[in-house]
Amino acid sequence: MNFLFPILMALVLMIAGCQLSPSEPKASGCVQCHQGLEQVSPSHHDCTQCHGGDPDTMDENIAHWSMYGPKNPSSPQYWERTCGSCHTYQLQRVQSSLMNTATGMIKNIQLTWEGEDGKLYASKPLKTYGADGTELVLEGVEKLDHLSGELYRKFCALCHVGIESNQSWSASHAAGCAACHFPYNDNATYQGGDRHLQGKWPYSETHAMQVLPENRVCFRCHNRSGRIAMSYEGQNDGNNSLVPTNQGYPGPELISGIRNATSIAPDIHHKRGLECIDCHTSRDIMGDGYAYENMYEQVEIRCEDCHGSADRKPAYAEVAREHSEAVRESQHYQRQVKMGDKMILTSKGRKYSNVFYEDGAVWLVSKRTGERHESKVITQTPEHTIAGHERLECYSCHSRSVAQCYGCHTQYDLREQGRDFIKGRNTPGAFSETEDYRTLYPFPLALNQHGRISPVTPGCQTFVTVVEADGSLSKDSYVSVYDGKQRLRFAPFFGHNIGSKAVSCEECHGNPAFAGFGQHVVEGNSITPTLLCEKSDRKPLDGFLTLEEGTLEAFSAITRENSRPLNAREIRRMWAVNQCLICHTDPKDPIYQKELDYRVLSRCLDRPAHARPASGSH
Structure with a gap:
């Protein structure tokens, strides 16, 4: 007995240790029934x-x-008692983030369809704080009892994390935290090891948590509207509808909305192996605890953070505290941040958790794979210090394409019932939409909210038809009023399709489409549009400027504060450069480092033809 007692005690302790191990589920009815179910994570x-x-x-x-x-259990109606009970910091951030509130989307729909009413709305009522630290009350969007409120609740809301979407091929997702961390497969069925759940719908693909969401998670939502996930990976749904493209079958890839995705050149960052999360910080996606009115205010990354600007190299700061957020966030990365690391700073002055300054270079380390990518710094390079380009966003020149969807016809039919995803029931009024034309290139340029020249794309450019319950039309292809005028709208936009090679100087300075004239024919001192708006025989559908006998007219709005089309003086200067490009075709030519003297240029051009320098001479 003296010999057996220690052995028996050891066995008892081993059994108890197995049952109480923090890395194993407790022996309970749950695990006895759901045998084979994946453990969420060791914690x-x-x-x-x-x-x-x-x-x-x-x-x-x-x-x-x-x-x-x-x-x-991560759905918003439970998350304060479930995920948030342990992850309070993350929950407070997500609750106020645009990914959850959709405040910017609701605000801009309302602004372009009905006009502001002095209040800010969110997917659900919320008391939070603005970026200046003042208390902010967001009204619930169910109180918006008009067309734009209906549009958000019945059309837009399904893509946002507060609502489960489970009936869209390749675009379904759970609600709440699980939307990103427990992703659905293409048909939202469980494919893990639990035989009780095998093949059931709608469930996440497995019960294992994805701490670092992969690109496919982003694609579930960002394959519509701006289509940034598609553009990044080199896909386009174009105008082909279901025209077979792969041996008579839909494809190459069938995506939500019964659309075909065909191939275009991918973003250079994607081609080199970078995932969405490698550039975007958690604060971009999950928020930083403050409520913002527009996406560009919440997103903190800019091209210049890693690549520098024309006159300033990337900024960095050393990690001096063990509890630095960069240290904490990197605990699940292949390369963890440690004390003394020099971290590149975002545009808001916060440390990236995976971009380092080492040995005189900037290195991005992939969060999931640990692969190192050197970031080329462009500061003081001649092609990036061209006089007159100071206001250009990097992606004005380096975008390969920008998704543009023209002539969006939205019909709201009160004879039919539509699902209100916020209220959770069917109510009178169903939406449907069609489009006239979609293109990727060229893309128009205008001044954005930062006063910089950037690509713009149609922003709520909608012709609205409202069918009343008796079948009459209270609106028929109606163009709504924006800022006091009935007009179409464009919005500043980053298309997420960057190339190392920039748009050529000759294209940008020589093609009026880049200035906002759309498809056109040049006739003397006039630019005649060819893709015409159905409401006017003078206004292009795909542009916002016209030129008639030398007179410039802007007739569409750029829908961000301080945004506007280029004015006549700016366009004159833009096109004047063409006269230099005849001889000076290389953007590294030293003459482009100097401000253009238009008086000298005019004297040169006014000289007789026989007195002008031959092509190629200086």
């Missing part, structure tokens, strides 16, 4: 702490009766 070992329910019974109905969900 998530108690089923009921996340899901609720009764683990002490084998009766399915009793066990599940008090569960949160029952499938998704």
